[in-house]
Amino acid sequence: MKLIKYPTKDQWTELLKRPALNTESLFDTVRSIIDKVRAEGDKAVLEYEATFDKVTLSSLAVTPEEIRVAETLVSDKLKAAISLAKQNIETFHSAQRFVGKKVETMNGVTCWQKAVGIEKVGLYIPGGTAPLFSTVLMLAVPAKIAGCKEIILCTPPDKEGNIHPAILFAAQLAGVSKIFKAGGVQAIAAMAYGTESVPKVYKIFGPGNQYVTAAKQLVSLRDVAIDMPAGPSEVEVLADASANPAFVAADLLSQAEHGVDSQAMLITTSEKLQTEVMAEVERQLAELPRREIASRSLENSKLILVRNIDEALELTNAYAPEHLIVETENYMEVAERVTNAGSVFLGALTPESAGDYASGTNHTLPTNGYAKAYSGVSLDSFIRKITFQEILPEGIKTIGPAIEEMAANEHLDAHKNAVTIRLKAINK
Numbered sequence: 001m002k003l004i005k006y007p008t009k010d011q012w013t014e015l016l017k018r019p020a021l022n023t024e025s026l027f028d029t030v031r032s033i034i035d036k037v038r039a040e041g042d043k044a045v046l047e048y049e050a051t052f053d054k055v056t057l058s059s060l061a062v063t064p065e066e067i068r069v070a071e072t073l074v075s076d077k078l079k080a081a082i083s084l085a086k087q088n089i090e091t092f093h094s095a096q097r098f099v100g101k102k103v104e105t106m107n108g109v110t111c112w113q114k115a116v117g118i119e120k121v122g123l124y125i126p127g128g129t130a131p132l133f134s135t136v137l138m139l140a141v142p143a144k145i146a147g148c149k150e151i152i153l154c155t156p157p158d159k160e161g162n163i164h165p166a167i168l169f170a171a172q173l174a175g176v177s178k179i180f181k182a183g184g185v186q187a188i189a190a191m192a193y194g195t196e197s198v199p200k201v202y203k204i205f206g207p208g209n210q211y212v213t214a215a216k217q218l219v220s221l222r223d224v225a226i227d228m229p230a231g232p233s234e235v236e237v238l239a240d241a242s243a244n245p246a247f248v249a250a251d252l253l254s255q256a257e258h259g260v261d262s263q264a265m266l267i268t269t270s271e272k273l274q275t276e277v278m279a280e281v282e283r284q285l286a287e288l289p290r291r292e293i294a295s296r297s298l299e300n301s302k303l304i305l306v307r308n309i310d311e312a313l314e315l316t317n318a319y320a321p322e323h324l325i326v327e328t329e330n331y332m333e334v335a336e337r338v339t340n341a342g343s344v345f346l347g348a349l350t351p352e353s354a355g356d357y358a359s360g361t362n363h364t365l366p367t368n369g370y371a372k373a374y375s376g377v378s379l380d381s382f383i384r385k386i387t388f389q390e391i392l393p394e395g396i397k398t399i400g401p402a403i404e405e406m407a408a409n410e411h412l413d414a415h416k417n418a419v420t421i422r423l424k425a426i427n428k
């Protein structure tokens with residue numbers, strides 16, 4: 001971790017840089033995998049599963065029997081925890097339901113919007129060292145509430161061809177329609193173009209490594225929508241002298257353990273806290289099973305001391321963190337002034353882990369500064385709002401002449417005629 005004291009403004013850009021990702025070189029590899037899956041379907045996916053996931057599969061689809069067995073392997077305690085989380089995610093996302101009201105913009109001219117779920121969505125759950133069954137809930141629960149008809153899930157199996165039972169349990173609980181054993185680029189390509197067994201979807205969601213991210217970007221250029229550009233996970237803690245150094249250290253480490261390229265930052269107005277957090281991180285790190293990963297990620301981490309809360313906020317809004325934890329005395333006032341962040345956690349008793357798992361908010365969030373322009377996944381991510389309008393005789397009479405005038409001046413006479421012909425008909 002780097003200790004930085006009172007940086008000047010011209011140092012900010014360098015300070016706030018995310019660990020560099022070299023994506024250029026992998027696009028060619030990713031493109032060739034996508035093309036092969038597109039051309040050869042299941043056969044190519046099965047081959048890539050053998051190459052990359054080191055597993056020999058006879059088919060991609062998870063069977064009902066496998067789901068039944070998985071359910072027996074998840075403890076009652078974990079089932080109860082997953083069910084509690086699911087309930088809160090459902091409650092929070094249900095409250096986001098959009099009800100379009102009919103608006104009469106002029107007498108006889110009525111316009112409205114209606115939310116319609118995206119019919120087919122694909123959820124990607126990465127493999128790797130942590131079985132992210134929480135992400136299954138974060139994506140499948142809102143998809144279900146939105147009314148998506150087909151919810152496909154792809155996740156890589158282990159070398160024996162099995163998927164982590166908690167992933168299967170969560171998927172079943174949340175109402176996923178079909179689960180496939182496929183990971184990486186081949187899974188993204190299968191969902192983007194469809195294969196004999198994997199249905200083609202209209203939008204792909206979910207986190208992944210650099211290859212998965214590159215694949216999502218490539219398929220989204222033409223063929224399918226994606227949730228958002230994703231990068232390594234990050235957290236910033238904004239704290240003053242009132243913060244508990246052990247809590248702050250625990251929050252930084254909970255981010256750092258995600259992966260070697262994760263980023264954890266502290267921006268503080270207290271020099272004492274800065275020193276104490278540094279020592280606390282070392283102490284807690286030594287106890288962590290994932291300390292290898294966390295300590296490598298901490299190499300990218302910075303503990304930054306600034307002069308006052310105003311400066312802390314300015315730096316925070318410039319960084320636009322995916323997760324922001326505010327541990328200051330007057331955290332509500334500070335929160336009011338946050339303009340760029342994915343998800344904000346307020347007060348000493350609100351760790352990021354709460355939002356990662358069970359409070360109800362979504363944990364699929366914009367990273368890499370995208371919080372300046374993007375929201376995290378929400379119910380909106382799974383719907384489209386279709387606009388409708390209805391014009392009655394008094395309406396076309398009122399707005400018709402304005403449309404004719406505008407169309408004529410854009411030199412689009414057919415547009416003008418579409419109105420003129422109607423005005424004539426109703427004036428007969």
Ligand code: HSO
Pocket residue numbers: 132134135233356363364365
């Ligand atoms: N912090 C991650 C989500 C997660 N954490 C899943 C634990 N499991 C990205 O927001």
Ligand code: ZN
Pocket residue numbers: 254255258356
């Ligand atoms: Zn997390």
